[in-house]
Amino acid sequence: MDFSLNKITPDSTQKEQEHVRVLILGAGPAGLSAAVYAARAELSPVVLTGISFGGQAALTNTIENYPGFPDGVGGTQLGELIKAQAEHFGASIVYDSAMSVDLSHRPFSIKTYSKEYLADALIIATGASPNLLNIAGEKEFTGKGVSYCATCDGWFFKNKDIVVVGGGDSALEEGIFLTRFGSSVTIVHRREALRAGVLLQKRAQENPKIKFVLNTIPLDIEGTDKVNGLKVKNVLTQEETVLKGDGVFIFIGSTPQTQLFKDQLEMDSHGYLILKNQMETSVPGVFAAGEAADSIYRQVVTSTGMGAAAAIQATKFLENDEK
Numbered sequence: 574m575d576f577s578l579n580k581i582t583p584d585s586t587q588k589e590q591e592h593v594r595v596l597i598l599g600a601g602p603a604g605l606s607a608a609v610y611a612a613r614a615e616l617s618p619v620v621l622t623g624i625s626f627g628g629q630a631a632l633t634n635t636i637e638n639y640p641g642f643p644d645g646v647g648g649t650q651l652g653e654l655i656k657a658q659a660e661h662f663g664a665s666i667v668y669d670s671a672m673s674v675d676l677s678h679r680p681f682s683i684k685t686y687s688k689e690y691l692a693d694a695l696i697i698a699t700g701a702s703p704n705l706l707n708i709a710g711e712k713e714f715t716g717k718g719v720s721y722c723a724t725c726d727g728w729f730f731k732n733k734d735i736v737v738v739g740g741g742d743s744a745l746e747e748g749i750f751l752t753r754f755g756s757s758v759t760i761v762h763r764r765e766a767l768r769a770g771v772l773l774q775k776r777a778q779e780n781p782k783i784k785f786v787l788n789t790i791p792l793d794i795e796g797t798d799k800v801n802g803l804k805v806k807n808v809l810t811q812e813e814t815v816l817k818g819d820g821v822f823i824f825i826g827s828t829p830q831t832q833l834f835k836d837q838l839e840m841d842s843h844g845y846l847i848l849k850n851q852m853e854t855s856v857p858g859v860f861a862a863g864e865a866a867d868s869i870y871r872q873v874v875t876s877t878g879m880g881a882a883a884a885i886q887a888t889k890f891l892e893n894d895e896k
Contacts, residue, residue: 588689593619595887596683596692602873603863604698605655606766607887608879611696614888618696619665623683626668627652628700629864633716633725636893639873651873665791668829676837676856693894694858694887696881697846699830701871706738706823710794718800719821721745724872727754730820736761736803738791739824745777747771747824752782759816761786761805780787786816795823829865843868852883852888860887 575798595611597604611618633648645697646654656666667685675682680691703721705711711719720726726872727750735755737748740762746769748758760777763821765788767774793806795815802815829844839847846854846866852859862879864871 588684590689591619591692592680593617593693593890594696595619595696595884596681596690596698597682597698599628599698599865600626600652600656600666601656601698601700601863601876602630602652603628603700603865603876603880604696605652605659606877607696607862607884608630608659608664608666609655609662609696610879610881610884611647611887612659612664614884615663615664616704616888616891617665618659618884619667619690620659621671621683621690622666622668623670623699626656628876629703629721631709633722635722635729636725636873637728641680648688648873651834655877671833674833674837676834679858681859689709694891695860696880696883696887697854697859697861697865698863698876698883699833699865701827701829701845701868703823704826704828706791706825707732709789710796710823711823712798712799713739714800714821717798718796718819719794719823719824720738721823721827722871723750723822726820726822727751730755732756733738733819734817735759735820735822736818737814737822737824738762738803740764740767740769741824741826742769743826744824745773747822748783749777749780751822752780753783755820755867758760758783759786759818760784761789761791761803763790763808764788827847827864827868827871829868831865841868852879852886858887858890858894859883860890 594616595618597620630648635645637645669685678848683690731736737760789805795802806813852860860883863876864882
């Protein structure tokens with residue numbers, strides 16, 4: 574879900590204003606769960622979906638590890654179920670995107686394409702986007718062999734050959750995890766030296782299922798109706814080869830969608846929002862949940878939990894505000 578719309582300049586015309594108790598930015602698992610809890614607190618939350626609905630979870634064909642679904646649940650289906658639950662309790666889901674925000678005073682001003690919202694409390698659940706290789710076949714085969722989440726999709730590659738792209742901690746951690754399922758895991762890295770920690774490298778190098786292809790960059794992902802290989806090039810010899818594999822897992826980092834809040838909220842060096850006190854950001858009344866503030870767990874279940882917690886804290890904030 575991309576809320577980075579900082580290239581769009583809001584027009585100077587006066588927009589229709591709407592005052593809301595709670596405004597939620599993002600309609601992934603975190604934002605929708607926040608909507609359920611805020612709606613049950615009778616705060617009539619408004620959720621702005623951004624340019625897409627469902628967050629990164631919607632990219633996963635089947636989520637196997639979400640509690641309550643022993644046979645798994647589709648990412649899009651899960652989003653629709655939580656959306657229906659939120660609407661049942663009185664939340665409004667609006668297909669619009671935030672273009673600019675002003676958090677310097679309350680009510681907070683959030684301008685969208687169509688209007689200006691004045692919010693007493695704001696919950697940011699704009700998520701993060703995995704960094705892409707931007708090579709041929711990546712977009713076409715996402716969900717058909719290309720994945721950015723080993724925990725989500727590793728199970729589908731039992732006894733299959735897997736290719737992992739990346740050389741940092743995440744790539745090696747996920748590569749080791751994928752050996753639980755795949756018959757082989759090939760880790761492709763563009764440099765001679767891996768960036769992961771020494772102990773993690775040792776674990777990966779000692780795993781008999783893992784092999785490394787270094788000094789190598791991916792060129793394109795090959796396949797017909799699903800992935801069957803990754804074409805790569807050795808940066809030293811310029812030789813091009815195809816690594817056979819049924820799945821290509823890409824772990825070259827992710828980018829939190831927090832650009833809209835630059836210079837208004839405290840962030841770490843990677844752009845993740847820093848939570849000060851019980852899901853609250855550096856600005857009182859502004860809360861965050863999900864991968865916009867979580868660089869560690871990045872699971873659907875943790876995002877929904879954070880969304881619920883953010884809504885509970887927003888409710889308490891508004892109750893104290895009225896005293």
